[in-house]
Amino acid sequence: MSAPLRTHSAARGRPATATSSQVAFPSVLTVGIIGAGRVGATLGAALAAAGHRVVAASGASGASQARLALLLPTVSRRSVVEVARAATDLLLITVPDDALAGVVADLTADGALRPGQVVAHTSGAHGLAVLAPVGTAGARPLALHPAMTFAGTPDDLGRLPGVSYGVTAPAELRPLAARLVVDLGGVPEWIVEADRPxxxxxxxxxxxxxxxxxxxxxxxxxxxxxxxxxxxxxxxxxxxxxxxxxxxxxxxxxxxxxxxxxxxxxxxxxxxxxxxxxxxxxxxxxxxxxxxxxxxxxxxxxxxxxxxxxxxxxxxxxxx
Structure with a gap:
């Protein structure tokens, strides 16, 4: 059985427990990364360092493969669909802005998503609307953008503490979003959907x-x-x-x-x-x-x- 979610209140900095209107998640999340670019590989490594299970990642280019070998050497390399199916708790999509809608549509059409799974993207320009199709599978959308530039090297991990994250989340996922940002060493900034651009x-x-x-x-x-x-x-x-x-x-x-x-x-x-x-x-x-x-x-x-x-x-x- 999943343990009650414990996180930090973004407003007061004290622990908060999930209420009946919120969703409980295990303390250790099973995570998959789609798109092993500079952001995806770095955040995957940071989540792993925070104690989460990063079980699969996708990245077809030579640069992506090299980045995975450097930052996530023990994580299995799989296809996009396989990563989505392996990520039972959190699927992190870190593809370019213009490719995001297509990836989401393909995952939904392929039946790769599951009820209760959180599907998050790291685009600053997009909010939750681009993730609307995941709701047909019972998955939950989350926008989580780090306000930082990345080189795709281990040095990026040292720059994460104190970074702000532009977060757009349904009310029931706000505690999880805050917890993920804290696990990454960051600070959440809550951005409403209309203000993402x-x-x-x-x-x-x-x-x-x-x-x-x-x-x-x-x-x-x-x-x-x-x-x-x-x-x-x-x-x-x-x-x-x-x-x-x-x-x-x-x-x-x-x-x-x-x-x-x-x-x-x-x-x-x-x-x-x-x-x-x-x-x-x-x-x-x-x-x-x-x-x-x-x-x-x-x-x-x-x-x-x-x-x-x-x-x-x-x-x-x-x-x-």
Whole structure:
């Protein structure tokens, strides 16, 4: 017989026992992983380290096979359907966002799912709707997204403590979801279904676009003759990130936040000659920075007039 579920209250940090409206699960879950990408292999290894039984995993590519051998060396490699049937308690699907619906549909059509089984995905963009077909088999849906970037190496396991997880779950599965996040060393953030795209857009904008922004800056430094731009950028960017997370818009510095229209004009002229593809993104970010600087009181509207005129002038040239 399954033991009563014990977990931690996300709000108060104390143990909570499943109520009659919630579902009891064994303390040790039998888990299967579909998609041995960077996320799947890492979370599988973390669940195994937490004491759960990861019994099967799928991954067809050479990279997936190598990742499984590194992170889950004792776990059986099986087909997708076989993994689903072996995962009596928790089936973790960690495939790309656009492939998720197809995998769920195929598993349902193949009769690979069972009543009471929890089917979870790790997509940030999707919530529970993409898992709706699993309900026809009596399985239970769960969205569990780690807000972290993964390399697919053992180093990832050391980065998991303290990571936030965007969780969307039916009420009866919230204790299990909280328990899984705690087992992974993380913190649950409860996201309602309608807000999943906004949640994911925030993470993509903050992390993915940051990589593009940093690499653009590095390219410009190379164009300016700097041999090792990462050495120039590292202390500056670390300080800027820490200040932004701690101070919000109060961390804004630089020519836009001061309304230095002449400096920004010189930036744009040089970029137009050296990196013309970068002019438009610079304009967009400079205007948004100016708007936030004005709204936060860092830049007086009167001091922003000349700056915005420069941005509008170059914007018209780009549009033409």
């Amino acid at each position: 906004l949640y994911h857009a925030a993470l993509a904008h903050g992390a993915n676009h940051l990589v593009t922004l940093v690499n653009e800056a590095a390219d410009w430094l190379r164009d300016a003759g700097v041999g090792q731009p990462e050495k120039v950028l590292a202390p500056l960017l670390r300080a800027a990130l820490e200040n932004a997370l701690r101070l919000g818009d109060e961390a804004l510095t630089g020519p836009v936040s001061r309304g230095d229209a002449g400096t920004v004009r010189r930036h744009l002229a040089r970029l137009a000659a050296t990196a013309p593809d970068s002019v438009e993104p610079y304009l967009v970010l400079a205007r948004r920075t100016a708007e936030r600087a004005v709204a936060s009181g860092r830049l007086r509207p009167a001091d922003a007039t000349a700056l915005l005129g420069v941005l509008d002038g170059y914007g018209s040239q780009v549009a033409a």
